[in-house]
Amino acid sequence: MAAFLLIWAFVLACFASAQPAPPPAGWRYWIDPDCVTHDADFESYPLEVFYLARSAYKRLKDPADTDFKRIFWVLFKTKFDDATLYDYPTDYTAVYGPKKGTAYDIALDALNHLATQWSNTTNRAEATVRIHCDNQERFQSYNGLNNDVVWDTLDQRTIYSPGGIPACQRINGLVAQVTRGAPHEFGDKPWCTMDFCNAIWTTLEKLDGIINNGQSPAYRPRRLDKVQHLTAKQENVDFRVVSMQGIGYAIYPAYVLMHEMFHTPPYFMMDYFDVMPNSATGGWEYALRLTTAQALTCAETYEYPHGGFTFDRRWEQQPDDLKWTATQIPDPQMTNGVYYNPIVFGALHSYGDITGEKNRRDYEWNP
Ligand SMILES: [Zn+2]
Numbered sequence: 001m002a003a004f005l006l007i008w009a010f011v012l013a014c015f016a017s018a019q020p021a022p023p024p025a026g027w028r029y030w031i032d033p034d035c036v037t038h039d040a041d042f043e044s045y046p047l048e049v050f051y052l053a054r055s056a057y058k059r060l061k062d063p064a065d066t067d068f069k070r071i072f073w074v075l076f077k078t079k080f081d082d083a084t085l086y087d088y089p090t091d092y093t094a095v096y097g098p099k100k101g102t103a104y105d106i107a108l109d110a111l112n113h114l115a116t117q118w119s120n121t122t123n124r125a126e127a128t129v130r131i132h133c134d135n136q137e138r139f140q141s142y143n144g145l146n147n148d149v150v151w152d153t154l155d156q157r158t159i160y161s162p163g164g165i166p167a168c169q170r171i172n173g174l175v176a177q178v179t180r181g182a183p184h185e186f187g188d189k190p191w192c193t194m195d196f197c198n199a200i201w202t203t204l205e206k207l208d209g210i211i212n213n214g215q216s217p218a219y220r221p222r223r224l225d226k227v228q229h230l231t232a233k234q235e236n237v238d239f240r241v242v243s244m245q246g247i248g249y250a251i252y253p254a255y256v257l258m259h260e261m262f263h264t265p266p267y268f269m270m271d272y273f274d275v276m277p278n279s280a281t282g283g284w285e286y287a288l289r290l291t292t293a294q295a296l297t298c299a300e301t302y303e304y305p306h307g308g309f310t311f312d313r314r315w316e317q318q319p320d321d322l323k324w325t326a327t328q329i330p331d332p333q334m335t336n337g338v339y340y341n342p343i344v345f346g347a348l349h350s351y352g353d354i355t356g357e358k359n360r361r362d363y364e365w366n367p
Contacts, residue, residue: 027117027189027266030127038133038201039253046118048254049261054115056305060108071305072107077292080104089297091268095190106296107305110267114258128191129264135198136166155193157181168197175200176256178263190265200256255303256282262299269299 035042060072060080072080085100093099101109121127132138139150141164149158150166159179161167167177180192259282262269271281275289287300295301 025117027119027129028121028123028127029118029129029131030121030124032130032132032134035131035133035196038196042133042253043120045254045257046120049258050115050118052254052258053111057108057111057115060104060111060305072104075287075301075305076103076107076295077290078103082292086293086296089268089270091270092266095268096266103292103296107302110262110269110302111305113266114261128189129194129261130191131194131196133196136168136195139166141165152193168195168199173199176260178260180265192264194257194260194264196253196256200253259299259303262302267299269302270294270297271300272298 029046031043031046060069069080078084080103082103084102086103086106087093088096088099088101088106124130136150138152138154139159139161140153142149142151142158146158147164148160148162150161150164151157152159161170163170167174174197176197177195178192179195180190261267263271272290272294273279273281275281275294276283276286280286282300287295287298287304290298290301
């Protein structure tokens with residue numbers, strides 16, 4: 001089982017006290033042409049991410065879409081109508097002031113913002129998120145007093161990086177990283193850089209082989225001009241013996257990008273490094289191990305509640321007092337060389353709405 005390391009780093013760890021104020025509207029991202037050189041589809045990935053966030057938001061907001069509530073419970077380990085107040089991410093409050101919300105509010109707030117507030121720009125300087133694919137070649141060693149930093153030749157800043165080696169080049173298997181400064185440096189619109197390391201291109205090549213061998217029902221990343229769903233044949237696949245990564249659920253560049261976007265302002269979601277061995281912060285198993293408070297403030301969680309998938313349709317048919325009695329989610333198990341994920345105890349479907357009252361096209365891309 002390959003472990004996908006999706007990490008980010010602080011440049012500075014000190015925060016100024018902040019006045020409470022909501023994030024402003026209108027956020028921009030910039031894509032370096034290097035990324036399109038690596039992958040001709042790259043510019044479609046942010047649009048895919050916004051589509052996924054929009055689908056999830058619509059489905060979670062829809063009172064008729066009871067089926068999708070299962071995803072909320074699995075990922076956040078609480079009912080969607082849990083009235084407990086949870087903290088927003090620590091770094092969010094450092095910029096926008098202390099804030100609490102219900103699990104439902106925190107999750108929907110983040111998804112709604114990602115779904116609606118972003119647009120592309122060719123002006124790097126005005127972009128909140130600046131996406132690079134140069135394997136951090138723009139970073140140079142820093143001949144200063146501190147050996148654990150690199151010099152960013154583009155943004156003219158030092159970045160913490162042990163050994164003076166850029167993370168993309170230092171950490172085997174690292175696929176992406178968000179790097180930003182201390183929030184107070186940048187006013188109400190802090191910016192950051194995002195790096196897609198070379199490892200992601202290698203990883204995708206390998207997994208494409210699995211997909212093409214017909215060993216998994218995964219399909220190639222969706223194109224916006226032809227939104228794909230699992231075929232009728234694939235809907236009959238029993239996902240109990242298929243790992244989420246085997247499905248290809250966590251390895252598309254769009255999903256990696258979605259994880260990284262939730263690290264950026266204004267979400268400031270976290271990675272929790274003590275949850276899995278080797279400090280891995282990606283993958284379905286990782287997401288399942290998070291507590292409610294962690295899951296609500298973790299970038300990886302938000303990679304999963306997007307539209308188009310639903311877990312265990314039979315769950316809706318269970319007596320209500322049995323739906324919520326599970327106190328913990330079992331760990332996925334490897335049995336006889338087969339990855340067995342007991343949480344997916346029904347089939348996994350591409351399905352718009354269990355009630356059948358919604359037109360599936362409601363959840364498709366409609367620019
Ligand atoms: Zn991360």
